[in-house]
Each structure stands twice: as structure tokens, then as C-alpha cells.
Amino acid sequence: MTRMTKILTLSALALALGACSNIERSRNLGNPQVSGYTLAQQVCSTCHGGNGITANGTSINPTYPNLAGQQAIYLETELQEFHDHTRKDPAARDMMWGLASQLTPEQIKGLSEFYAHQKPMPNPAHSDPAMVAAGEKLFVAGVPEKSVPACASCHGASAEGNGPIPRLAGQHADYLYKQMVSFNSDAGRETHPEALERPHAVVMDAISHGLSNEQQLQVAAYLQSLQ
Numbered sequence: 001m002t003r004m005t006k007i008l009t010l011s012a013l014a015l016a017l018g019a020c021s022n023i024e025r026s027r028n029l030g031n032p033q034v035s036g037y038t039l040a041q042q043v044c045s046t047c048h049g050g051n052g053i054t055a056n057g058t059s060i061n062p063t064y065p066n067l068a069g070q071q072a073i074y075l076e077t078e079l080q081e082f083h084d085h086t087r088k089d090p091a092a093r094d095m096m097w098g099l100a101s102q103l104t105p106e107q108i109k110g111l112s113e114f115y116a117h118q119k120p121m122p123n124p125a126h127s128d129p130a131m132v133a134a135g136e137k138l139f140v141a142g143v144p145e146k147s148v149p150a151c152a153s154c155h156g157a158s159a160e161g162n163g164p165i166p167r168l169a170g171q172h173a174d175y176l177y178k179q180m181v182s183f184n185s186d187a188g189r190e191t192h193p194e195a196l197e198r199p200h201a202v203v204m205d206a207i208s209h210g211l212s213n214e215q216q217l218q219v220a221a222y223l224q225s226l227q
């Protein structure tokens with residue numbers, strides 16, 4: 001190596017190290033240079049699980065959905081909806097809008113790929129066995145008399161999801177229940193489709209309407225218990 005190449009290599013290395021070690025800079029959401037991976041470690045892990053060094057997408061607090069092993073296409077769609085402010089339930093407004101509105105398309109893609117590749121973990125929360133058994137029946141067979149199709153027909157036999165259809169296995173029951181309530185909150189939907197709290201809610205809206213409150217709690221308990 002010539003002296004000049006050595007100097008150039010060393011300064012490139014110093015620049016690269018500087019960029020990584022400057023946590024404030026990597027927390028800077030508005031900076032398009034920061035990768036999805038770094039954002040996951042430094043920003044998203046605060047709520048969605050991990051310790052700032054190893055984001056794993058498995059959260060302990062049921063307010064924050066697990067992201068590990070979620071379908072990449074679904075994650076990308078949701079982040080785009082938070083970015084565009086079209087997914088607008090109160091928790092989304094309070095906690096996801098500000099962050100997501102600053103993400104670039106590359107960062108959204110990077111974050112989605114990162115979380116899709118994390119290993120989903122069993123949910124440690126206790127689900128009541130009677131609720132789980134009732135929920136399993138709903139998941140497998142739906143509610144024919146109310147024209148509710150089997151959840152498994154779209155979400156997969158193990159609730160693993162498929163492309164734009166989310167994985168539900170191991171997700172926090174409280175979060176799942178809250179989403180079903182949100183799909184249901186369609187006041188004025190006929191005249192104002194933008195009133196929907198989630199823009200791709202049309203299918204789930206009809207399904208949530210066919211389930212009683214008790215049935216929504218049961219199917220959520222069952223899903224939480226799945227690995």
C-alpha cells in the first residue's frame with residue numbers, strides 16, 4: 001500500500017466509525033443516510049423490543065405490537081400508512097405518526113425486511129384455557145351463521161400470515177382485540193370512507209362486525225397462545 005492509499009483508507013475508516021459511534025446522529029430520523037437496521041436498534045427498540053443494541057421486535061408491553069417474523073409486505077404497508085397518516089386510531093396518532101412521517105422509502109423497506117427476519121418468540125402472557133379453546137374454534141371454522149369466514153383461510157393455518165395479510169400468532173391479545181374494535185369503528189363509513197381508522201380495513205371491518213365482544217376476546221386469547 002502506498003502512503004497515500006494508506007491515508008485515504010484510514011480516513012475512510014475514521015469516517016465510517018464516526019458515523020456509527022455517533023448515536024445522536026443515528027437517532028436523527030430526518031437523516032436519510034441512517035439505515036433501517038440502525039433505526040430499529042436506536043429508535044424502534046424503545047417500544048417494540050430489544051435493548052438498543054439488539055432490536056428483536058418482541059415487546060413485553062402489550063401496547064406495542066410484536067414485529068418479529070411479521071410479513072414484510074404488511075409491515076411496509078403499515079409504515080406507509082403511518083407515514084401518510086391514513087392509519088389513524090389514537091395509538092397510531094400518538095406514537096407512530098411523528099416517527100414514521102420522517103422515514104424515507106428506503107428506510108421503510110429496510111425496517112420491514114429487518115423485522116420480517118427476526119425470530120418470533122412465544123408470548124409469555126397467560127391466556128385462559130377456556131378462552132383459548134373457544135377462540136381456536138372461531139379461528140378454524142369462523143361463524144357460519146353470521147357469514148364470518150374462518151380466520152385461518154386468510155391468516156394461514158398457524159396464523160403465520162401471507163404477504164399483505166398479517167401474522168397474528170403470538171401477538172399480544174390486548175393489541176389484537178384493540179385492532180378488532182378499531183376495525184369496527186366505522187361510524188359514517190358509507191358516506192365517508194376516510195372515516196375508517198385503518199384504510200385497508202374493509203375486509204376486517206365486515207368480519208369484526210360478525211363477532212361479539214366475547215368472541216373477539218376469545219380469538220385474541222387463542223392467537224396470543226400460538227407460537
Ligand code: HEC
Pocket residue numbers: 039040043044045046047048063064065067075078079089091092095096099111166178
Ligand atoms: C413510542 C413507542 C413507539 C416507537 C418508538 C415505535 N413504535 Fe411502532 N407502534 C407503537 C404503537 C403503540 C403501535 C400500535 C398502534 C396501534 O395500536 O394502532 C405501533 C405499531 C407499529 C406497527 C404496526 C404493527 C401491526 O401489527 O400492525 C409497525 C409496523 C411499527 N409500529 C413499526 C415501528 C418502527 C419501524 C419503529 C421505528 C422507526 C417504531 N414502530 C417505533 C409504538 C411505537
Ligand code: HEC
Pocket residue numbers: 065077138139142148149150151152153154155164165166167168176177179180198199200201203204207211219
Ligand atoms: C378475507 C381475508 C381475511 C379473513 C377471513 C380474516 N382476516 Fe384478519 N386481516 C386481513 C387483512 C387483509 C388484514 C390487514 C388489514 C390492514 O392492512 O389494515 C387483517 C388484519 C387483521 C388484524 C390486525 C392485525 C395487526 O397486526 O394489526 C386482526 C387482529 C385480524 N385480522 C384478525 C382476524 C380474525 C380474528 C379473523 C377471523 C374471525 C380474521 N382476521 C379473518 C384479512 C382477513
